[in-house]
Amino acid sequence: MxxxxxxxxxxxxxDPAVxxxxxxxxxxxxxxxxxxxYRELPIQELGHWADARCRHLHGEQVRTYVIDRNIxxxxxxxxxxxxxxxxxxGDEEDAYTLEVDQILEKIQQLVDIGGTQILMQGGMNPELPLDWYIQLLTAIRDRFPQVHVHAFSPPEFIEFVDFFDPPGATLADKLRGVMKxxxxxxxxxIPGGGGEIFADAVRRKIGLGKCDAEAWLTVMRVAHELGMNTSATMMFGHIEGAADRIHHMELVRQWQDRSIEDFAFDGGGRYMAFISWPFQRENTPLGRCREWGEGKGDDLDAxxxxxxxxxxDGTGSKTDHPEFGRRIRMSGASDYLRTQAVSRLYLDNIYxxxxxxxxxxxxxxxxxLAWGANDMGSVMMEENVVSAAGTTYCLSEPLLCHLIRNAGFIPAQRNNAYQLLKVHEDGTAxxxxxxxxxxxRASRLHVENDAACGDGAADTQSVELTVQGD
Structure with a gap:
């Protein structure tokens, strides 16, 4: 050990020695x-040290991706x-719940192109009973035993507890009753959706009706206890402050320490990955807030x-500033890379x-990939949630491999456990x-709903990708 x-x-x-x-x-x-x-290290230096940490953990050559489908x-x-x-x-014309056969058809299309995993998340729909989820998972397992099911984020599990009311004296007990x-x-x-920002003042402003940080983290701890690996996420670049991002990473690191200590040597799980991304504002209520500096009387020196x-420590109060929650500070490329680099250096117990x-x-x-990332994520066949905010891109598998190779690495397809399935070194890549x-060429996934353009609503239709297999 x-x-x-x-x-x-x-x-x-x-200090470089430190x-x-x-x-x-x-x-x-x-x-x-x-x-x-985060505040003081020049961005190129920050990238250098994050890349060095990444190479220490993952070596000099291979960087990975996965072929999955976001259902x-x-x-x-x-x-x-x-x-x-x-x-x-639920009563809108474009509200939907997929039938089990529709989901199975989507998975068949994934398998046909060599995909290995589905990422399955949804809204928290009170009309779906626990048996619906059990029947869905059973149908997937029986027809596609080779497909890894990465599904249901912590907020969904908290709502499952509320909807299904399992027995138990504590939240963890109730979660076991649903999860088992x-x-x-x-x-x-379990994917890390719904993490957003853990600080309570921020979470209460942006995540109305969504579980708090303690509940989110408890879901993941129970999953680790039951032997499942999970991921953690952070959505930043809105109303939060820089200290909120560090607090978020600190909680992930603390709870990972606990899971490793309590479960890792008894077949338990852990957080395998951390993914962060900036808030995408189009078609969202939060996106209608003015950016800091755009409002009359805003002082950028303030x-x-x-x-x-x-x-x-996450104890900030919304009363500490009269404009809190009314102004956003969007993150561009440099702030994204800076935040990701800090996460690589800070999260020393995340793979x-x-x-x-x-x-x-x-x-x-x-x-x-030069600012601490070892993984390019998914060649996605479908994405609906982020694309509804107007900013999703899509890439084919050859282009994703090309980007990794041109960054100086060998592309490799992985599975959910980060085991390498195919290392693309030769002419068959x-x-x-x-x-x-x-x-x-890369293209944008987002498609506006022509009938809804006037009020800014977004089309939720999926856009399919063609992924070239070996």
């Missing part, structure tokens, strides 16, 4: 040190998140409201950091088989 990293609060985290100890895993940053490198089985949802353009109440039959029916792992409220090319575009996703690259 590896020795625990040291914690040296008085160390100068900008950063080298962080890269090797001998030193763990404190929240104060994490915030300092959003319903858009009916009890939550009213202000950043979401996907949800529906789903695992028995074919659930393999502190951003989110920073005035944010605390490294994988995923690039968010889906929201940032292919070339920023490629650059992310997907990108090496392309004769005409004009057929492989």
């Amino acid at each position: 590896a020795a625990a990293p040291q914690i040296r609060p008085d160390a100068d985290v900008l 950063l080298r100890d962080i890269v090797t895993g001998d030193l763990r940053m404190t929240p104060e040190q994490g915030l300092r490198i 959003n089985y319903t858009n009916v949802c009890t939550a009213k998140c202000t950043f979401c353009a996907f949800r529906r109440d 039959p789903l695992v028995e029916a074919g659930l393999h792992s 502190i951003f409201p989110g920073d005035a409220v944010a605390r490294l 994988s950091i995923g690039a968010s090319w889906v929201t940032m575009g292919p070339h920023i996703g490629q650059a992310a 997907p990108d090496h088989l392309v004769k005409d690259w004009s057929t492989q």
Whole structure:
């Protein structure tokens, strides 16, 4: 068992010698040190150290991707998140819940192109009983035993507890009562959706009707106890302050420590990956807030409201600034890369950091491989939630491999456990088989609903990708 990293609060985290100890895993940053490198380390230097940490963990050569399909089985949802353009109440014309046969057809299309995993999430639909989920998972397992089912985010599980009212004295007991039959029916792992920002002041503003951080983290701890791996996510670049991002990472790291200590040597699970991305504003209520600096009387030399409220321990109060929640500070490419790089250095107990090319575009996703990311995520056949906010890109497998190779690495297809399935070194690699690259250009997934353009609503139809297999 590896020795625990040291914690040296008085160390100068900008000192290269200290950063080298962080890269090797001998030193763990404190929240104060994490915030300092976010604010003070030049972005190129931050990228250098994050890349060094990534290479220490993952080697010099291979960077990975997965072929999966994001199936959003319903858009009916009890939550009213202000950043979401996907949800529906249930009585709208475009509200939907997929039939089991429709979901099976989507999985068949995935299998036909060599896909290995489905990411299945939805709105929190009170009309669906527990038996519906069990029957769905059983049908998937029986027909596609080779497909990994990565499904149902923590907020969905919290609503399952509310909808199905399982017995139990504690939330963890109730979660076990819901989770165990789903695992028995074919659930393999849980995605990190609904993480957003853990700080309570932020979460209460943007995630109306969604579970708090303690509940989110408890879902994942129970999943780890039951032997499932999970991922963690963070959506930033809205009303939060920089300290909120570090606090979010700190909670993930703390709860990962607990899961590893309590379950890892008894067949338990853990957080395998951390993925962060900036808020996408189109068609969302939160996106209608003015950016800081655009409002009359805004003083850019004054502190951003989110920073005035944010605390490294998550205890900030909405009353600490009168404009908190009324102004947003969007994140561009440099802030995205800076935040991802900090996550690679801070989360010393998380194996994988995923690039968010889906929201940032292919070339920023490629650059992310030099700012701490080891994984390019999914060649997605379908995406509905982020695309409803107008900013989703899509890539073919050859183009994704091409981006990884041009960044100086060997592309490799992986599974959910980050085991390598195909390392693309020779002439049979997907990108090496392309004769005409004009057929492989990146495109945008988002399609506006013509009937709804007047009020800014978004079409939730999926857009299919052609993925070239070996």
